[in-house]
Amino acid sequence: MNRRPLSQALLGAFVVAVGVAALLGQLGVVEVSLGELFSTYWPLVIVAIGLVALFAVPRAWIGPVFVIAVGAFFQLDRLDLIDVNVWNLLWPIGIILVGLTLLTRLGSRGDDDDVINSAVIWWGSERRTRSQAFRGGSLSAIMGGIAVDLRQAGLADRADIAVFVLWGGVEIKVPPTWRVRVSGLPVLGGWDDKTIAPVDPHAPELNVHVTSIMGGAEIKN
Template identity: 65%
Template structure:
């Protein structure tokens, strides 16, 4: 039996709950203004998306955390708890994100790194490793792109990569001898697995967890 990922089940349940509430309002079973309800609580959808992304790719935590923070900010505004102009704080937040991106993406770049961690915001990054004991990493692309070359690397048994793409893209090149399994959460985005199954049994395995929000990831050999 093909079991759905827990995150997908959760989001589906939330959508069904919203539909049930709307139906009960239309049938006059409950007295609520659907417009007021949506106007006050719509940021919960943003927070839910961020939480779902965080559960899917916890290692690539920066992107989901930004989404959750934005959702909380909007919720505090719609509930009249916070009275701050979004545009007044947008540019300082953008500067902070750019700084975090620099710190994360310009770390160690040795060609023998066992892990690759990269975060880009508004630009691109190219990473490559020849490690014979590659263990995985996390890749976050927000309005930017990341290219990772693993064709000269090797895995001992299994490795895992977490990918978060928001209005951005990630490309991972792997050796044809690796077995690749991709899963995750696509929200107006997705991923493309262009790898082929290795001929030999017991091939090393790369597990890729993807959250793609209006963005995408491509894994190819």
């Protein structure tokens, strides 16, 4: 039996809870104004999505942390706990995250890397490796794009790539000799697996875990 990822289950449970609260309010069982609650606490939805994404793809933490920070600032503003223009805070947060990507060397590049980590904010990145012991990595694209070419790489057995996409796109090219399995959490976004499964049932396997928020990921041969 196929089981849904825990991150998707948690988000589904949150949506169900909101629906149950609305239903109880309409039946008069509890006195709750869903409209009033939503107008005050809607930023928590953004925080929840960020937390679920962080849980789903912890290695691609840059994107989820950005989403959580945005939601938290909006919530503090709605509760009148801060007296600033939230929109004016977003670009400094973006600059901080860009600095973090540089400090953690997420933007480093090489032709023989066993691990590929890349994070882009407002720009694009192209990565390629010919490593014959590729082990995976993490890709975070926020309002930008990442293209990864693994067609000359090799796997010993299996590898895992964590992908986070927010208003952006990620493209991964793999050899036809690899099996590819894609799973994740789509939020007004998704992914497209265009690879053709090899005949060999014991072929090396690449697992791609995607969290896509108003963006997309594509895996192809």
